[in-house]
Amino acid sequence: METGSGMGIKGYGGMTRRRFARLATAAGLTVLTGSVLSACGSNEPSDKGTAQSSTDADTLLPATIGYWGGTCEAPIYVAHEQGYYQTCGIDDTLLQITTDVTPLLANDELDCFQLTPDKFKPIEQGLEVKVTDSVHKGCIQGATTKDSGIESVADLEGRTVAAATGSIPQIQIASQMVKLGLDPSKVNWVTYPTAEMELALDQGEVDAFASYDPYAEIAVENGKVKFFSNTDDEGLKEYLCCTLGVSQRTIDRNEEIAERLSKANKMACEYLTDNPDDAAQMMIDKGYVAGTVELNATLIKEYTWVPGDEQLLNDSVTEIWHQIARAGALEDAPTDSSGLDEYIQKLTDGMIQYEGA
Numbered sequence: 001m002e003t004g005s006g007m008g009i010k011g012y013g014g015m016t017r018r019r020f021a022r023l024a025t026a027a028g029l030t031v032l033t034g035s036v037l038s039a040c041g042s043n044e045p046s047d048k049g050t051a052q053s054s055t056d057a058d059t060l061l062p063a064t065i066g067y068w069g070g071t072c073e074a075p076i077y078v079a080h081e082q083g084y085y086q087t088c089g090i091d092d093t094l095l096q097i098t099t100d101v102t103p104l105l106a107n108d109e110l111d112c113f114q115l116t117p118d119k120f121k122p123i124e125q126g127l128e129v130k131v132t133d134s135v136h137k138g139c140i141q142g143a144t145t146k147d148s149g150i151e152s153v154a155d156l157e158g159r160t161v162a163a164a165t166g167s168i169p170q171i172q173i174a175s176q177m178v179k180l181g182l183d184p185s186k187v188n189w190v191t192y193p194t195a196e197m198e199l200a201l202d203q204g205e206v207d208a209f210a211s212y213d214p215y216a217e218i219a220v221e222n223g224k225v226k227f228f229s230n231t232d233d234e235g236l237k238e239y240l241c242c243t244l245g246v247s248q249r250t251i252d253r254n255e256e257i258a259e260r261l262s263k264a265n266k267m268a269c270e271y272l273t274d275n276p277d278d279a280a281q282m283m284i285d286k287g288y289v290a291g292t293v294e295l296n297a298t299l300i301k302e303y304t305w306v307p308g309d310e311q312l313l314n315d316s317v318t319e320i321w322h323q324i325a326r327a328g329a330l331e332d333a334p335t336d337s338s339g340l341d342e343y344i345q346k347l348t349d350g351m352i353q354y355e356g357a
Helices: 020-026 028-033 071-081 101-106 117-124 168-179 194-202 215-221 248-253 256-274 276-285 293-302 310-326 337-351
Strands: 061-067 090-096 112-115 129-137 140-144 160-162 188-191 208-212 225-229 240-247
Touching (some): 061 071, 061 256, 071 129, 071 276, 129 256, 140 194, 140 215, 160 194, 168 208, 194 208, 215 293, 240 256, 240 310, 276 293
């Protein structure tokens, strides 16, 4: 177990930044997949070929699509299993990601994945990936014991919370605390593999934990209670959690691949809206996710699937940057309000290349 350092705030409430901003580039999702789920689909690397100026509509474009094993990545599983990638002109290979995406992108081993806010800081620092479409709202939640005295993020000062330093669960909780006039540096942030977080809670090593679904929901089924949810909490539920990320190198080879991936994403999201129970059954049967069919079906129904919403995508990316700044992790940003807004707008414009269907 690693213990995360406290965070400072600058530009929001007059507190000082701390070094944790630099840790954010580690992209916290690596921590969230401590238990390795069985990989689905072919793991053979795609022959990506050479750059093309145009592509015949009947020609399948090869693409390696990565996933970690979260419930919210359901569009990837559905698009693969229902043949939507093929229908939209993608010769898809699924790859379960067990490390950070940075080396995969650098080595041209990954074309597309569901991009979460954990990747915003790496993008700021040069990660070559574009946000190309909206996917859904919600999917990060926190759990604690019934007798912990923690009812919301307002109760976290002085407590120990398992949430990877620099990960979006920690950043969003810290942001919410700052909005309440609280100091997130007074929380003892610690890092655990996701699969061990509930056990750490049971053993009294932490007072609460927060992660991507389905782990907090599993804990609730085991008698715990939620204290945080970007699916339900005001100021968070209005915005996207997950977006579609496509490698810049892939787009440079042939931009049409991003358009086709967005079309498949839309088809999968529509399927999830109409068939959440069938999707959950498939995800369990194929070994994509942890938990039960019923639990994953409940989560799928709670998410708001919103592919192809350019305005929401822009608004959400902008708001997430403000959350990162509020939490003290945007160390190069101006501290005055207008300067910060301008800085964040440039970041947003630079990372979005909308290809939504």
